[in-house]
Amino acid sequence: MDEKPIDKHIILDELNELKDLDHDYSDGRILGSMCTKAHPFAKEVYYKFLDANLGDPGLFKGTKIIENKVIESIGELLSIEKPYGNIVTGGTEANLMAMRAARNHARKYKGIVDGEIIVPQSAHFSFKKAADMLNLKIVEAKLDNYKIDVESIKQLISDKTVAIVAIAGTTELGLIDPIEEISKIAHENNIYFHVDAAFGGFSIPFLRDMGYDLPVFDFSLEGVCSITIDPHKMGLAPIPAGGIIFRKEEYLDVMAIDSPYLTVKTQSTIVGTRSGAASAATYAIMKYFGKEGYSKLIENLMVNTKFLKENLEKIGYEVICEPELNLVAFNHPEMETHKLAEELEKLGWKVSVAKCPVAIRVVLMNHIKMEHLKELVEDLKEIF
Ligand SMILES: *Cc1c(COP(=O)(O)O)cnc(C)c1O
Numbered sequence: 452m453d454e455k456p457i458d459k460h461i462i463l464d465e466l467n468e469l470k471d472l473d474h475d476y477s478d479g480r481i482l483g484s485m486c487t488k489a490h491p492f493a494k495e496v497y498y499k500f501l502d503a504n505l506g507d508p509g510l511f512k513g514t515k516i517i518e519n520k521v522i523e524s525i526g527e528l529l530s531i532e533k534p535y536g537n538i539v540t541g542g543t544e545a546n547l548m549a550m551r552a553a554r555n556h557a558r559k560y561k562g563i564v565d566g567e568i569i570v571p572q573s574a575h576f577s578f579k580k581a582a583d584m585l586n587l588k589i590v591e592a593k594l595d596n597y598k599i600d601v602e603s604i605k606q607l608i609s610d611k612t613v614a615i616v617a618i619a620g621t622t623e624l625g626l627i628d629p630i631e632e633i634s635k636i637a638h639e640n641n642i643y644f645h646v647d648a649a650f651g652g653f654s655i656p657f658l659r660d661m662g663y664d665l666p667v668f669d670f671s672l673e674g675v676c677s678i679t680i681d682p683h684k685m686g687l688a689p690i691p692a693g694g695i696i697f698r699k700e701e702y703l704d705v706m707a708i709d710s711p712y713l714t715v716k717t718q719s720t721i722v723g724t725r726s727g728a729a730s731a732a733t734y735a736i737m738k739y740f741g742k743e744g745y746s747k748l749i750e751n752l753m754v755n756t757k758f759l760k761e762n763l764e765k766i767g768y769e770v771i772c773e774p775e776l777n778l779v780a781f782n783h784p785e786m787e788t789h790k791l792a793e794e795l796e797k798l799g800w801k802v803s804v805a806k807c808p809v810a811i812r813v814v815l816m817n818h819i820k821m822e823h824l825k826e827l828v829e830d831l832k833e834i835f
Pocket residue numbers: 485540541542543544546575577618620621622647648649650681693
């Protein structure tokens with residue numbers, strides 16, 4: 452640290468210079484991110500609540516009411532009347548909370564000490580972190596056409612299983628697992644079932660209402676115990692904003708730790724001091740858009756998705772699977788994928804390569820406009 456105070460302008464100059472090294476969503480070149488530019492109104496609200504600490508809700512009663520209201524609104528979107536949960540830093544923390552709830556619940560009610568979680572091969576890497584921290588063993592369910600093979604889950608269930616995980620909107624391909632079938636299996640076997648809808652949570656409900664043929668993934672299925680849903684992806688809330696919603700209060704109770712010096716007696720979240728700004732901004736943007744606003748937004752992303760998919764096929768690229776959400780993954784039969792990614796990087800695109808299957812993945816987020824897609828298709832044509 453410097454010995455003497457430094458003038459604000461000098462500090463800002465230095466920071467701005469470094470910020471210039473960052474990529475900006477606005478130029479439409481970031482192809483693989485699941486986050487995007489937050490809505491200006493959400494940012495404005497975020498700033499107002501920067502000091503609100505939901506780790507000590509007795510001091511920030513108003514902000515705590517806002518968090519409860521957000522959880523209720525998200526709950527409504529996910530077909531549950533009385534949801535429990537929190538706005539957290541993102542999908543990773545939400546998944547960690549879900550796995551912790553499942554582990555503690557199984558420990559308390561079934562006496563399982565060295566638990567296992569059944570997770571698809573397509574799962575987000577956050578489950579590896581959760582397993583590591585919670586001392587759980589990951590048992591990987593096989594895929595069938597890039598979605599969980601339900602038979603594989605049946606075979607993997609054991610008396611150590613503390614949770615089954617399925618995904619509504621996979622990170623690599625944007626696909627939705629057969630959640631209804633898995634929910635039945637979990638329910639019949641009395642096993643905790645978590646749905647990771649970090650990516651798909653803010654789009655599938657609207658798309659279904661618009662008549663898109665997508666499967667049910669939410670609390671209307673009796674086996675679903677918790678759902679991860681990220682406002683900072685398609686919800687257009689500023690980062691960090693993730694959501695974890697539980698069906699029953701007892702899942703929060705089994706995680707409760709005494710918090711002696713605070714205004715509340717116990718805490719179930721992983722972090723202590725935590726952002727009230729994320730809740731306020733998420734509340735604001737959900738009100739501001741309404742179902743109508745989100746429907747329009749998502750529909751537009753699906754139009755872009757269709758445009759990209761069809762044009763890729765026209766110019767000789769192979770699309771891995773029919774997109775279910777706003778994500779297109781592709782290859783070219785005559786070029787190795789990493790080489791193709793390099794070529795695109797040379798042309799100024801920020802490219803992401805999926806691992807399973809190896810493919811270039813484009814997440815059609817709100818910052819990628821039609822004009823950018825046309826440029827991308829032109830560049831892809833040029834490469835050959
Ligand atoms: C993005 C994502 C996550 C992780 O969310 P973060 O907000 O990056 O922590 C988890 N699961 C799925 C399916 C995701 O798409």
